[in-house]
Amino acid sequence: MKNNELETKNELQDERLLNSTVGRRSFLQYAGASAAAIALVAAGCKKDRGYENPTMNGGVTLDFKDDFGVLNYAYALEQLEAAFYIQVANSNTQFTGTNAAAKKAYFQDIQFHEIAHREFFKAALSTNAIGSLEVDFSSIDFTSEASVLGAAMAFEDLGVAAYNGAGPRIKTGAYLLLAGKIVSVEARHAAYIRDLVSNGSFADLNSLATLGADNGKGLDAALTPDKVLAANAAGKYIKTKVSVINL
Template identity: 45%
Template sequence: MSFLSPHTPLALAPPPAALLRRSFLKFTGLGFAGVALAAAGCRINKDEETDSVEVGKHDLAILNYAYALEQLEGAYYEKVVAGFYTGATEMEKDLLTDIRNDEIAHREWFRQVLVLKKVPKLEFDFSSINFTDRRSVLTTARTFEDLGVSAYNGAGQLLALSPFLNHAGKIVSVEARHAATIRNLLAFGSFADSDVVDANGLDVVRTPPQVMALADKYFVTKVKVDELPTH
């Protein structure tokens, strides 16, 4: 039973082998933007000595930054769903499975659009999380979802190509639904608490350095965001 979205298992299926990159970008409405991104003279550099990776420059950097965060969320929920915490209800299992499916769909979208100029598959450290304990799992999920919303709020304005901005807006709205759902599982009615929504009815905004400072402990492969645009 799906509580969050009308997704079906087909939503997670990769494009057929015969679907060329150009066709995929056209299908997602990003043909021109994809060509511009592919033409960007930016490399994705991995520093083996420090086990860190740069995200590139311009829109490429913003998309890779978002891709890294989606990898984090996808990996987390895959682990959650692989072995639910003790006492998880069927409703909670359905909700968390739906969220996992959304995060994987987001991750795969970035992977397809970035094609060759993307950060590699990243490694994460979830050793601080007790995956058998409900509060530990849901509190971490709340942290990731709130962080994801604030990250898109902070980075969306930095995108130059409107098709990417449009798609990022669609993703952040789903991330906000996730955040509200997780918050309500922890404390009913907390979905729009003042710690995430201000007096003007606006959500929290964080810059890439602020986001990575909070998420860094979960990244084995560190993501450098020093060269991301700031305006």
């Protein structure tokens, strides 16, 4: 089967997932199947491009010479977000207010979304995937609602900017489509969490100007990978050394 036929098959399958009402387990199953189809396309591309696993010297290298670098970049960020929300779920964060139970339930939902995203990229990349990243959340007080919400807002805003900034580097249509569907979910997370932090701020693009948002044009933030992975951004929470080449 040709690559474009595989991409079309994957897109149709992904559309069925989008238009179906499925539970969390079913979502993970669908995501895995969709990732398997993408992996077949990736396998063909690997043969043509001579891609090599970027893990080296106890760290990881993201090589942006092709789509694999972009996918591994997204995989790295999804690892980080999934690890954060898993720790929230296991830390008994003391959510407050009359909607405390709803907050806790929503954070559980986000956890499953991020796990699904992480596992999707892992399955799609297969042997091309970078290894598991070691994270450091020592600066976050997971018992404090304010600390958790502040960290979640930073992660989600940065995640949206990261996907938007990586989009122009994706050459394969099927990958770009799926990245668009994932970043829209991340933006929903960001809007909800921003509203919890400060009611009515969910659409405040002015506060995201430092991440590249342009409120006057109604454009959300976009950051290049080097800025996202900087020590004062995502790099603050990643202990594994991450190198970027061919950016």
